[in-house]
Amino acid sequence: MPLSEHEQRLFEQIERSLAEDPKFASAVRASDPRFHARRRILAAAVLLLGGLGLLIYGVMGNTPLLGVAGFVVMLGAVAFGMQSYRRGQSTDLRSVGGTATRRTRSGRRSSFIDRLEDRWRRRPEGDL
Numbered sequence: 001m002p003l004s005e006h007e008q009r010l011f012e013q014i015e016r017s018l019a020e021d022p023k024f025a026s027a028v029r030a031s032d033p034r035f036h037a038r039r040r041i042l043a044a045a046v047l048l049l050g051g052l053g054l055l056i057y058g059v060m061g062n063t064p065l066l067g068v069a070g071f072v073v074m075l076g077a078v079a080f081g082m083q084s085y086r087r088g089q090s091t092d093l094r095s096v097g098g099t100a101t102r103r104t105r106s107g108r109r110s111s112f113i114d115r116l117e118d119r120w121r122r123r124p125e126g127d128l
Contacts, residue, residue, distance in 0.1 A: 037088025044081030048074055 003011065018024055051073030058067025 034088045037084045040084035041081050041088070044077045044084060047077035047080070051075075051077055 051070045054070025054073060055067050056070070058064060058070055
């Protein structure tokens with residue numbers, strides 16, 4: 001349902017007043033999952049480079065344990081970066097001061113138990 005002209009003007013006025021409030025802007029930015037995801041992806045890239053350095057140093061220095069440790073660090077950094085990227089792409093709505101969320105893509109974000117219950121409901125009704 002579209003807003004009336006009066007409601008649109010009020011809405012624009014509220015938006016302008018909120019945009020001018022630096023405390024509100026910092027609170028919204030601090031609760032934005034994309035803000036934290038970018039920082040985590042940057043940390044994962046640094047860990048990836050560190051793991052690559054350990055791997056090369058382990059191979060060149062003839063210490064295979066150090067090379068394996070470098071590979072494990074690289075693997076963990078890639079997994080951490082992918083997880084952070086996925087969290088940054090989510091469309092969760094978060095309240096500014098709390099932890100309330102609403103999932104818009106319920107199929108992708110359902111829990112393991114919810115998926116099992118759905119499979120149980122959709123199972124064939126024949127005898128096993």
